[in-house]
Amino acid sequence: MMKNTRSGSYAQPQEKTVKLSTVLSALVILLVYAAVFVAEQTLPSTSILFTVLKKGATYALVAVSMNLLNGFTGLFSLGQAGFMLIGAYAYGILTIPVEQRMNVYQYYDGGIVQFALPVVPALIIAGLCAAAFAFLIGLPVLRLKSDYLAIATLGFAEIVRTIFQWDKLGFLTNGSNLLREYPTFNDFNIKGADGEVTLYLSTLVPFIIAGVCIALIVLLLRSSYGRAFMAIRDDEIAAEAMGINLAKHKQIAFCVSSFFAGIGGAMLAMYQNTVQAKAFTSAMTYEILLIVVIGGIGSVTGSCISSFLFVACSEWWLRFLDQKQMIGNFEVPLLRNGFRLVVFSIIIMIVVLFFRQGIMGTKELPDLFKPRRGGKKPKRSVKEKAEQAKENAKEALQAEEQITLTAAEAAETGAAVAAEAAGEEAASLKDKAEEAKEALKEALAQEAAAAAEAETVEGGEA
């Protein structure tokens, strides 16, 4: 009986709720895009909100690419800034208009590249460049485990940063000078004949680029390869024993992650309008790692949400901490340049200490719309059990009464035979009563457990 109800409730509604929750999630994502579009047409384009949204979309893509490696494949890599740099430079170098090249590469006779590609092919090539570097680095480095891999990739990122500033490569990278004049997010705005912007797209386009890329990553994670990655994360030895080629799959994950980090780097270049290798420090990798940790290691949705929160905090909401604030004549102490970072660090420490699962844990957007199996159902069944036990207890009380009654009867008649019969009956009833009493105890314990569980569930929700 018990078994039947369980298999029914797992197998059947699973299919239906999956579909409903997917539709709802798609709706939420669509609403976000619509909101971005509407906001862009109505609010002034100088609003800080758009800065946050553009940078947030960029960081969301890079964070998801890092999560693919750290959260889903279990490879602790810290090379993200290096791959972003490669992507950003590849994009910049390939898209600077030919007539601007003399101007940008003023110390290197206009540079060696004398053509310009449209944005989309340049983005893809930026990703491919990063993936190609990742392939070469991956050959030796992916043999390393955990911390050693992190150190090796971090070192790689630093080396790349230095090499791209090298004077001798200036014909390609413009040395330590800026790359500029390439198409940026603002160039996506559609302008009328008089130069006035008729349709603002400078925020929606980065959202679309990031959205497409993240969708591709999600598709990968849902495929057989995604399962293989997670198997490697959970248990390398077992994964290998089940026929998964570790070297090949780690290399694939590393290259795919770097491909999207490269596109993310190109987006960062578009966001910043200029790009310089000096800016791609290991601090940038740590920022992205923080986003991943705060969002939840192993959750794409978490990485997206937390990247917007992170960027909003660092660019917008906590900015006031960097300036002197006066309340009447009273100057608030401590507020001065740099204090923002102190507060930020404290917030991060609190997150790491008390919310180790991050915002989402390993949940994804559709999971939020599914009826919770863990929370509600067992509670109900425990309650049912408790009620049944209560009824048993009632029976027990009746039985006890009967015992006393029969005993009294026996005493009254005084007949030995009757007494014996009554005694036997009493014994069996007594057994029953004791059983029932135990059931009552159990019922009370179960009720207490149910209450406790309800409390913890509520506590968890709070």
Place this chain on the structure above:
Amino acid sequence: MREIVMQMDNVTMQFGGVVAVDSLSLDIYKDEIVALIGPNGAGKTTAFNVATGVYAPTNGRVLLRGKIIAQGHPTGKMKHMYAGTHIGEYNKLISHTPDKICQMGMARTFQNIRLFKNMTVLENVLVARHMRLNAGFFQSALNLNLHEERRLRRECSDLLDMLGLSDLMYENAASLPYGKQRYLEIARALATDPRILLLDEPAAGMNPQETDELSDFIRKIKEDFNLTVFLIEHHMNLVMDISDRIYVLDFGKLIAEGTPEEIQKNPAVIAAYLGVEEE
């Protein structure tokens, strides 16, 4: 003559100065259930690890269905330290990674359960089908092999159905009770389409009743999946009940082989397990 599924020829595995497996030779014929027993530390799991490619043998070779899957001889420092025999017989080095050997048809379970803990029961089994995927990386990554994916899911849920785990299909693997986790590990190994199944202490931690159920289960899957089974086990009831033949290891050396009746009477085996009285 029946077909030999797996064969070990003079396999020696030496770690530093410790000879864990010493010149072990055994043959496993098609459709047999063979047990490898021995006291703790006898080198049983090491022998399994050599067979499945986790370790490369220091000396000797392993064949799977007539093909050499591992062959080695002492190299480097080991040349001077080697304490085994049959030196110079296996000059060509051949080694495969465990995933390759699994693809060739040898699947295994682990002594300490190694499930993919953060994945569901169904996903655990699906992972084992990954290496038989027809679709290429890009086709699979873009979810263009919907037809194949659906077929895989159906196959795996049928397999779970057969093994009585279908109620738990969408449960997290780590949340399963211990006994079910053992069964799931076997299910996962079966999903790789093996010819020979290596079970490393499948009944560890099970009570007598569960052990009885397990021996029926092993017999059943052997028939249903046309398998050859090679197992390590400490529960003697189970071993004597289901094995066609038994090999006994002690301190890395093979001390006896034969049918369960022969092994029970063998004085060397009794001595290894109970010790010999001093005279």
